[in-house]
Amino acid sequence: MGEDRFRHAAKEGRTLLTGWLTCNSPFLVELIGEAGFDCITIDQQHGMGGNEALLSCLTAARASGLPAIVRVAENDPGLIGRALDAGAQAIMCPMIERVEDAEAFVKAVKYPPRGLRSWGPYRARLDYDGDYFTTANDFTVACPQIETRGALDRLDDILAMEGVDMVCLGPNDLSVALTGRLDIWASEVKDAMTLVLKKCRERSVMTLIFANDIEFAKPRLEEGWTIVAIGTDAGWFAKAAAEVRRAATISR
Template structure:
């Protein structure tokens, strides 16, 4: 895929699907990770923001993803711009950055995500080049800007007001909606309302802005029904549920069914 193609086209080519689905991993347990890596997800997200993963966990999980032939994206903590560069050096194929609210936030994010001339990412792909390019550092650096993906999370009223400015920044590859946080921000009483009309309208605006700028429209979905709804609304990529939640629900369901 040419580096001159749109971020959306490059992302869909990387994922090999027009309705992209990722697992969402918060547990550092390798056996839990392997269960999701064996399942039919296009890639996995490692959650440093709300999950239990530290740097060593992320480093090892990324290596595990390559062993299973799956891409690894990482959601870093709020304002974790330095972590964005580091997880790329460890071999991550993308970063999801929470609470991007302005074009300036987006520029700072890009600065840490992309090599010059787009950004100022420091030159040290110590794990990325061996994992992604068989140790060819020059090949990795030459293609990294187009083969790694920067997703700006849209979670506030301020971000909604700056949608086009954020989406227009060269180096931002996608807009990622956090429905729970965005619904709280749009509410009058700080309640989560992921099926409310305000959120639906906001998500429509995000998808339209992404389409205008050739970027990926992405969102988190708590279940399969919401994932399907988001795809129907023009979203390209959905991250679904969370490993800890899935395991807990499955354990409870099995016990209930067994006891009748």
């Protein structure tokens, strides 16, 4: 995919909407693309399916013109390289705690001399404009998650790291880390969001945030995060199914 939609949006100050997949169905990728979303996030940490599901979703994303973010299950070079080779542009890594965690993650995403990514982009190079090896480090996106107290305490060092292109703020896990309860509206979470967005702008690092619902998302859209996710495919389906069932019950 020749267009670098993520960096173009950041440069222009536009916010992208990402469809967050947990069911990991290629048909849902196509429906999300038809609905007009800007990109797709394939969750392999809290989502369904393994490599076969990932490959199918990435194939559908390419056909739908959607750049893909893959959240890997853990900070593992094999999982990261496999997702990149299969066609993901961005890799999101959960539970970053230390600077060493972020450094290992970036090295897995980037080719030498910056990193240690192994050569073999069997799908990543399809329709790629230019020589993939020499330009991939500027195209791929390493996105550590800021969702632990450790990552928040070490935010300056993580953002200063060469190759950290984007960070994802995970308000659910971060609320637990900061308050001991699941409360994304807590003042501690709001302060963390403000800090992360400010620091990222100072460093020209792209930002992504997960919003549980539209009520939480609207202020984030107004704040100008680079990418906003609003719920998940499973959540959308469950809500729609409940609304249909409720409407059918009322009409009897």
